[in-house]
Amino acid sequence: MNKDELKIFLERIKNEEISIDDGVEKIKKLEYDDLGYAKIDNHREIRNGYPEVIYCENKSNEHIKGIIENMLKTGNNILATRATRENYEYVKDIDSDIEYYEIPRLIVIKKKKINIIGGTVLIATGGTSDIKVAEEAAITLEIFGNKVERLYDVGVAGIHRLLSNKDKLNEANVIITVAGMEGALASVVGGLTDKPVIAVPTSVGYGASFNGLAALLAMLNSCASGVGVVNIDNGFGAGYLASTINRQIES
Template identity: 65%
Template sequence: MNNKDIRELLAKVKNGNLEVDQAMGQLKDLPFSDLGYAKVDHHRSLRNGYPEVIYCEGKSNEEIKGIVTNMLERGNNILATRAEEEVYHALEELTDDIEYYERSKIIVIQQEEVAETESEILVVTGGTSDIPVAQEAVITADMLGNTVKRLYDVGVAGIHRLLGNQDKLKEANIIIVVAGMEGALASVVSGLVDKPVIAVPTSVGYGAHFDGVASLLSMLNSCASGLGVVNIDNGFGAGYLASTINRQIEQARNN
């Protein structure tokens, strides 16, 4: 049973064409698949609106292949993060509908089309070195069905680059700011706009930057209102959170 089947089943219940207990009978084998080393959560899309995402670090190639094989059977789109190239080559054996983004170490397997939102998510970086983390956010948000735009290399060391693109800031509904060094860009952007800003500190920086801790603390201590912060290098978390917010905006607009 894939996402389309589930949606059709729920629609039948809503329209009174199927009793709830009958629907539950059809769904009884859906909650999760026990592979021994992993329990693949097939109810995730029902609860959260999106299928489970595979975090690849610490898993063997065979374990990842087993999880992906199980998910492929249900027709879901699949997102695998922190995947080395060898993982990609292992998964190539399973499907042709696969794409690997080497710079951000993320794998996308797309089996069904996803409609893009009217509401835009804008991903902004302080520097070019922040792009791998930003790309993780972009791909995640795009995979989850959002319209995503980019504004790269507009850090505070040359703030005229950011101020010259304020139209892009105004057009977006949610902004993800990805920055290392002192992490000041998130505060500046949040001070310019009237919309949610999600800050992503990166591990880009010199010695006293402490692999991202400096920019993380700077973002957490920001005086700018409407600023939320995810963990260091967590582009996926930012893209997922932005998508969740954007989905609420779309639902409110359509109602």
């Protein structure tokens, strides 16, 4: 649908030739932009509430640049995950608002005001080594309009560090726990609060942690009710899910 077609379409809605509900349904199904190497779903925000996010790993610099340039036409904020410093250096001149977050490897372009959702999402990590994944979740949440509270390095090796912050667990709408090793933090937090807990296993740990598999299995087998689990090192997925939950709580 080009601009002229869209103008006619909106005029038909205005004249009540098409109902608003039917119009919304049609807009939800508008075609994507086909770049040959990528099909950009510029109307995902209409369907899902959030625009498409770029996963940069294994993409060429040229493809990342082309996708960003296309998405900028929508006027939406842009989030690109798993981006290297090299990726950023290649695309940094596209827009003056572009930012790079080194630790979580995120490229962010803010083109419109972020409307803040009411509740807070708390992110707790087992150790400092888990911050890379936690920050991927945190910045995802922030660009989607959530207030984020960070509670880092409160793992079970020193459980008093977590217990002294129990008020923060109770005040949050949603809690994300990020931990490697044996992944016990999710079960402990799940047993202390009535809030939904999203567990993120990380690949942090010694040999028998199997790059996060041990933490993943421990979290999946948690005896604490109310704990859901995303994939290993998937901070973005945890942040996206937490934002969806938080938005439902506040609506």
